[in-house]
Amino acid sequence: MQKPVLVHVEHLTRYYGQTCAVKEVSFELAKGEVLGFLGPNGAGKSSTMQMITGNLAPSAGSVTINGIDLLDKPKRAKHEIGYLPEQPPVYRELTVDEYLQYCAKLNRIARGHVGKAIDTARERCGIGEVRHRLIGNLSKGYRQRVGIAQAILHTPAVVVLDEPTVGLDPIQIREIRTLIRELGEEHGIILSTHILPEVQATCNRVQIINEGQLVFADSVTGLEQRLNATSLIAGFHAAPDAATLQQVDGVTQVETLPDGRVRLHYANTDPSEALIAQAVASGWRLYELAPERRTLEHIFIELTCSDEPAGDPAVAAR
């Protein structure tokens, strides 16, 4: 927690008419962190991001960017923000260079530094070879990268990316993820997505939002602990009955799957070794043994689909 806090969001709430899109969301982002914002469609991810970047006025709550209140001093606070909305905000009739030059001026980069800032951003996002082409003629992937270049152009303290990898091919996705991780070293990054492995690949903190409320907030390591296996899948050519398997050290529950394999639940001690020893001794002809890992999907569904949200909301346990 020694790192400076870049974003401080407190009790952020937003109503659209009667519907509450975001409800009492609070969190912090420190320098060097990549925060993943997860949630199903319509959960309030984009609304939250729009509020952090000043595109949407919150109904209640406060946003502080690098110590500057966004609502009190929007101009100064916006200086510290780079934002890539869901659709990259690019002018199709301009070339990449013209567009970046416009963005540089818009973000009040000093005249002498514009060239260098554009060079850096262009290089980081890998759009050097398309610099003289019209943005309207670029592929979606390149347009997305131009959008990212625009967001990091003025080296803001906070970069907010709304679903940055949507519509890209797998190679581009990998490149963008590497870029995000690199950027995360110097900036604070907030990233929204509904692709779960992306969070595991790029972020070091995760927040899950559902129906406008934070339902889970933890570090990725914490999340991965929750993913740890608590069951094994075993296949036998000469399967013993369930009662015999139950006797194996550590097994708490046995479940026979439709295809003949069995799922062995365990609590604390991993029964794999004992199981193998016994299988060999008793001639069960074991042919498959695999630990079953819970995926992020499981946790995600568990958190977002239950009637009452589990977990402790809004507590960033780090």
Added chain:
Amino acid sequence: MIFTIAARELRSLFLSPLAWAILAVVQFIIAYLFLSQIDGYLLLQPRLAAIEGAPGVSDVVVAPLLADAGIVLLLITPLITMRLLSEERRNRTLSLLFSAPVSMTEIILGKYLGVLAFFGVMIGLLALMPLSLLAGTALDLGKLAAGLTGLVLLVAAFAAIGLFMSSLTEQPTVAAISTFGLLLLLWIIDWAGASADQTSGLFAYLSLLRHYESLLKGLFNSADVLYYLLISILFLGLSIRRLDADRLQH
């Protein structure tokens, strides 16, 4: 910052064929009107020469030409202003401006200045026609200056109204037709008063045309100038409010 936005607006206008097409068409139509006015003047000239204190070329050619130019510009202003904000909203590029350190006022003024610069070019080209008469005759330059000032003020009011209409909607065509409707209404609003026995002072005052007419006569009346400035400021203010409301409730 205002100039950055204005410069981009102007650039984007000239990158689209629309601006060039409009410039060409307007130039052609005004040139045709100019020629027919000159033709008419040549027919009248022998008779005019006989009259003492007869109206000169400035009254017979230049003033009607500028009056016609006002009507032509009324027709084409909606086409120029319709895209100003509605297209940004449609292409989701507004968020670029919203998340940059610029205020709503700067955005609106930038857009407004950009489009005014375009009209400046257009009026500059139009002004060349009456000025070309200088090659053969003497002109009342004061009258011409008053008329051109009137035209600039008129167009400034048109553009502010167009900008406001564009800020209301996501569809450029809707912005265009509403701008056209409002401009036409403000143009003809004094007809209601004129046809009745007692002329309605308010309607006559509101009419965009009335104030332009006195400027065309060479009367530089500060009340008329103020009228156009007030209209422009009013609609610019409304546009700023409207853009700000984008962030508030949907």
